[in-house]
Amino acid sequence: MNNIKGTFYVILSAVLFGFTPILGKITYLQGSNAIMLTFLRALFSVPILFAILKFQGIDLKITRIQARELLILSFIGSAITTVFLYQSYNYIPVGTATTLHFVYPLFVALGAVIIFKEHLSLAKIVALILATGGITFFANGLNGGGLGILLALVSGLTYAFYILYLDKSSLLTLHPMKLSFYINLIISLCVLIYGLATQSLTLALTPSAWGLSLAVAVLCGFLGITLFQMGVKLVGSTTSAILSMFEPITSVFCGILLLGEPLEIKSILGCVLILLGVTVLTLFKGKAPDKN
Numbered sequence: 001m002n003n004i005k006g007t008f009y010v011i012l013s014a015v016l017f018g019f020t021p022i023l024g025k026i027t028y029l030q031g032s033n034a035i036m037l038t039f040l041r042a043l044f045s046v047p048i049l050f051a052i053l054k055f056q057g058i059d060l061k062i063t064r065i066q067a068r069e070l071l072i073l074s075f076i077g078s079a080i081t082t083v084f085l086y087q088s089y090n091y092i093p094v095g096t097a098t099t100l101h102f103v104y105p106l107f108v109a110l111g112a113v114i115i116f117k118e119h120l121s122l123a124k125i126v127a128l129i130l131a132t133g134g135i136t137f138f139a140n141g142l143n144g145g146g147l148g149i150l151l152a153l154v155s156g157l158t159y160a161f162y163i164l165y166l167d168k169s170s171l172l173t174l175h176p177m178k179l180s181f182y183i184n185l186i187i188s189l190c191v192l193i194y195g196l197a198t199q200s201l202t203l204a205l206t207p208s209a210w211g212l213s214l215a216v217a218v219l220c221g222f223l224g225i226t227l228f229q230m231g232v233k234l235v236g237s238t239t240s241a242i243l244s245m246f247e248p249i250t251s252v253f254c255g256i257l258l259l260g261e262p263l264e265i266k267s268i269l270g271c272v273l274i275l276l277g278v279t280v281l282t283l284f285k286g287k288a289p290d291k292n
Helices: 002-028 034-056 064-088 094-101 104-116 122-141 146-168 176-198 207-235 237-243 246-259 265-285
Strands: none
Touching (some): 002 034, 002 094, 002 237, 064 176, 094 246, 094 265, 104 122, 122 265
């Protein structure tokens, strides 16, 4: 019974994470942009997480070391990741962007090899070859989408930094909701400063765009994360990582059905190779990183 519940939680979480980019791209048509969406997603998440922490009686105190680590993690690993991924939606289909972002487990594996001198196993080599082949299919299959491909891949790279840095920091001792609260708080401040400096923040959103931005914050910043964490506890990290493949699959199909995005054979092959590479890596590694 626990396995069924855990599987359901993780799949639902993945579907939510895969569906919300569709909502985000719709807001672009109603006056928003990548910077504004990133800002609102983080800003709207802050009071929700704060209320939950207060309700559970969780202390918000952090040490100076944790504050410094939070600044680094939030700026590079979260703010840049989200902005780059959301920017990529302007150039390539949402499903393509999500799939390319999903190469982050491979970047994590490579980072561990390069930085921490871990062994380059056969599974990592096979996964790298498969993912590289998949990226090549995307590069050859999309016209004029080079910048979008690059943005999506860099978002995967910076998210890999998030995972590696978090794993070696003292932040793992924080309650997950507390960590998410501070990350979203710092993201909102960083993006606010950047948005004001570049004049990329706008209030000229339609009521629908405001509502969709709030929905993105709730579905990603609270519900998706909570469901994923509940699922990991019941079925384990490896199974959860495999089930998370529903995220890019959801983005691909929702992009086609709701946004009329093109479906190309080369893009399908690229998706299959990248997800196969991530699956091989996950199965043979035996564990996968948590989402926060």
